[in-house]
Amino acid sequence: MVSDIPRRSSARTAKLASIPIGIAGRAAVGFGRKLAGGDRGEIDAKLASQAAEQLFTVLGELKGGAMKLGQALSVMEAAVPEEFAEPYRDALTKLQAEAPPLPARKVHKVLDSQLGTKWRERFSSFDDVPTASASIGQVHRAVWSDGRDVAVKVQYPGADEALRADLKTLSRLAGMFNSVMPGADVKPVLDELSARTEDELDYRIEADNQRAFAAEFDGDPKFAIPKIVASAPKVVVSEWMSATPLSTIITTGTVLQRNSAGALLAEFHFASPARVGLLHCDPHPGNFMMLPDGRLGVLDFGACAPMPGGLPPVLGRMVRLALDQRFKELTELLRDNGFVLPGKTVTHQEISDYLRPFTDPIHTESFHFTRTWLQRAAGTATDFSSQHFRTARALNMPAEYVMIFRVLLGSVGICAQLDAEAPYMGILTQWLPGFTDEVQRAE
Structure with missing residues (x-):
């Protein structure tokens, strides 16, 4: 405590x-x-x-x-x-x-300031013991005045100061x-976390993001988003979701459960920019659950990036060119869109060799994501003595793509933890803008 x-x-x-x-x-x-x-x-x-x-x-x-x-x-x-x-x-x-919880008296003080001193009248009951404690807030289970089970997320006092200070300190200690x-x-992750700090600290922004997702996926056969009940700068109340945490599916799930979770997770991250115009940017297992009816439940919308029109079409063109092994055109596309550092030279053969370990999922209708595969791909990229690492030093990640790649790589990382086999290429074909455009040009 x-x-x-x-x-x-x-x-x-x-x-x-x-x-x-x-x-x-x-x-x-x-x-x-x-x-x-x-x-x-x-x-x-x-x-x-x-x-x-x-x-x-x-x-x-x-x-x-x-x-x-x-x-x-x-x-x-x-x-x-x-x-x-x-x-x-x-x-x-x-x-x-998990994290050490905030005492009840501190929680009540936050609720007094955010929902008014008569906040208890808005609930039929409120459990002072949190069900989950996270980075800048903790969640309590309660019953709203109309009888609905709800989750009440309360931001820690001082979380704003701590978050800003930590990100500065961690950047200095990244090495x-x-x-x-x-x-x-670590450094790119910290840069991206810093860029979205202020949005995450205002729970009203999170509530608006969640409302958009909940409206789009209302009644969806694959995804479930809890509806928002009330919100304030430091408190957000949403409908309660009872389901199996994805972390449990990772450790004890059946093959069918793990495969289903992996496919749904991949589809959610590719489909939501097209359907909602937002990218959910916090891909870790604590934010996902599997409902008894097979739907993927999604939580925590504090980190979302606007994606009007879906993911950038250039990503789809990159995947299509890599699939067709048209690496000369791909190298030109990368250079034209800022993925190659100014003044650096990189050949299409170097790009081909560099990307090969990462492109396995797009060369088969269904791909089995394993820790072994991901360790091999990541190890190749981080071997300082390899040609792959030297190629990487000539490449650049444009700022507008950092969050996108972190989310998509994070999603792949969870699929590897799940040991899931998923129809990744079919999902890409359906939801990635620019991919089918390249097909038409190739014909």
Whole structure:
């Protein structure tokens, strides 16, 4: 139990810095034990376990941007080499829905300020014990005055100050955090989190986003979005959803459940920009559930990007050219749209070699997403000595595409965690603008 979200910048910075410092210190001790004849495998396993525990403890206690980074990293843990991944898997998965809760008196104070001092009259009942605690708020179950079961999300006092301060500190420490999760590129994630900070802090924006999704998917046979009941800057009330968390499907789901979840998740991220004009930008398992009737339930709409008209058509043209192995045209398209750094030279053969590990899902009608496949693809891209890495240094991610690629890669990461087989190419063909345009040009 914590009394409040820690606010002082100096205290939060010291906490965050303790993660890489602590890991380095334990590594030095471990090295000494190895020299003294200790069992290498046992020592390495213990060090990794201790590092994972510290990661969860510090990021969970601080909440704010610290915890948001942990949640973002948790999506891509399937891409981390197996010898590093196991200890972090459990610790990072906890960050998807768990954090030390805010005491009831603090919750009541927020509700007083946001819903009025007579807020209790708007509820038939209110459970002071939260059902979930996340990065900048926690969720309580309640019954609205009309008898509806509702979820009440309450923002932590001081979350705004903490989130802004954390993202600045984490950006300075980005290089050191690579030692916590080898192969994870933290800096772009932090840049994108910083860009959408203010929107996430105003729950009225989240409520408007959720209303748009709920209206579009109302009665949909594949997706379920809880309707908004009430909203304020620091509190949002929505209908309660009873379903199986995606994290449970990942660990104990049947093959059928995991395949269905993977296909629905992929379709949601490709279809919603076209149908709603918004991209849901927080792809981690804590935001998705499987309902008994087979629909995918979606939560947390604080991070959404406007996508009027759907995803950019240039993405569809890229996929089509890669599918047809027209890499000379693809290289020109990448250069024309800012994906190649000015002054850098990259050949179509280098682009072909670089993309090959990532394009497996588009070369088959149904693709089996596995940790092994994702680890192999990610490992190729992060091998400093490889030609792939040298090619990557000539490439650029235009700002308008950073969030899109993070979401789509995050969705793939979850599919790998699910060990799901999904008709990925059929989903792309139906929902990705520009893909069928390329077909017409090719004929």
